[in-house]
Amino acid sequence: xxxxxxxxxxxxxxxxxxxxxxxxxxxxxxxxxxxxxxxxxxxxxxxxxxxxxxxxxxxxxxxxxxxxxxxxxxxxxxxxxxxxxxxxxxxxxxxxxxxxxxxxxxxxxxxxxxxxxxxxxxxxxxxxxxxxxxxxxxxxxxxxxxxxxxxxxxxxxxxxxxxxxxxxxxxxxxxxxxxxxxxxxxxxxxxxxxxxxxxxxxxxxxxxxxxxxxxxxxxxxxxxxxxxxxxxxxxxxxxxxxxxxxxxxxxxxxxxxxxxxxxxxxxxxxxxxxxxxxxxxxxxxxxxxxxxxxxxxxxxxxxxxx
Ligand code: FDA
Numbered sequence: 001x002x003x004x005x006x007x008x009x010x011x012x013x014x015x016x017x018x019x020x021x022x023x024x025x026x027x028x029x030x031x032x033x034x035x036x037x038x039x040x041x042x043x044x045x046x047x048x049x050x051x052x053x054x055x056x057x058x059x060x061x062x063x064x065x066x067x068x069x070x071x072x073x074x075x076x077x078x079x080x081x082x083x084x085x086x087x088x089x090x091x092x093x094x095x096x097x098x099x100x101x102x103x104x105x106x107x108x109x110x111x112x113x114x115x116x117x118x119x120x121x122x123x124x125x126x127x128x129x130x131x132x133x134x135x136x137x138x139x140x141x142x143x144x145x146x147x148x149x150x151x152x153x154x155x156x157x158x159x160x161x162x163x164x165x166x167x168x169x170x171x172x173x174x175x176x177x178x179x180x181x182x183x184x185x186x187x188x189x190x191x192x193x194x195x196x197x198x199x200x201x202x203x204x205x206x207x208x209x210x211x212x213x214x215x216x217x218x219x220x221x222x223x224x225x226x227x228x229x230x231x232x233x234x235x236x237x238x239x240x241x242x243x244x245x246x247x248x249x250x251x252x253x254x255x256x257x258x259x260x261x262x263x264x265x266x267x268x269x270x271x272x273x274x275x276x277x278x279x280x281x282x283x284x285x286x287x288x289x290x291x292x293x294x295x296x297x298x299x300x301x302x303x304x305x306x
Contacts, residue, residue, distance in 0.1 A: 007190040010286035040277035058278035059099035068101035083126030131158030136189040162187030163207035176217025183222035224251040
């Protein structure tokens with residue numbers, strides 16, 4: 001119930017505008033590296049001492065073309081900076097197609113594809129990769145089609161699949177081929193029972209089934225979870241399928257279980273941190289609250305005492 005309420009609020013334009021106009025809260029600071037590209041680069045530089053990074057320029061559900069173009073320009077600038085600062089070998093970027101206009105009523109999918117293509121060109125120019133985030137289930141088909149189109153020219157483009165969706169085992173089978181980078185997560189959106197598993201246990205069981213398919217396949221599984229049991233299962237499966245530490249990645253979010261991240265990296269595992277920055281942090285932040293309701297009381301208290 002609380003999760004659904006928080007996730008509904010995450011998509012409210014009015015709430016978002018009011019909250020983002022206020023100061024950057026210390027709790028937001030835990031999950032978001034800052035509002036500027038400089039802040040993101042500084043955080044990435046620190047993390048890359050022992051881990052890898054994927055940077056997300058925050059933005060989603062873009063409703064006008066100018067905003068979509070501004071998001072593409074922000075990624076181009078970010079990628080140029082990664083190249084210039086010598087970070088492109090350890091830092092890639094993650095993009096949301098809705099930030100590039102996927103939901104625009106006229107030609108949204110084409111605009112998002114063209115925009116993502118420009119970002120991929122900028123990534124290729126500095127020698128890094130792009131992974132396309134997955135949003136709610138109404139966009140899954142369109143997003144996977146766009147990833148397929150991008151891969152014709154940029155075969156290293158990564159896809160994200162969500163174990164909470166009933167379709168995902170089949171999607172894993174489709175995307176487990178040679179060279180295919182697939183980030184498997186549980187899914188952060190409130191989805192109906194018709195398309196999604198609703199209990200945590202079912203989502204976890206689905207995650208394990210999907211992981212088996214990806215680990216047995218020929219691509220690069222990117223195991224995106226903070227769940228210690230799933231991390232242990234991933235490591236076990238990697239051994240079973242004779243994958244070296246370079247043949248899969250463990251991925252976690254900035255600010256979530258940082259000690260586990262550094263411990264795993266110290267054991268020689270390849271760990272990548274998803275690092276978001278930017279002024280449009282509200283939707284991302286609300287999804288982090290929804291994942292851990294204990295964060296909500298803390299945040300509410302700090303809002304009231306502003
Ligand atoms: P689970 O929620 O069960 O958490 C396991 C443990 O991790 C918790 O007990 C707690 O200790 C800790 N934890 C998890 N979330 C926390 C939080 N917010 N605050 C504090 N502690 C927390 N989703 C999506 O729909 N589309 C996407 O594109 C992506 N992309 C993505 C990339 C990467 C690298 C990661 C790690 C995750 C995503 N996600 C995502 C989010 C994902 O779907 C999921 O919502 C979160 O990772 C939380 O699920 P866990 O697998 O961590 O398990």
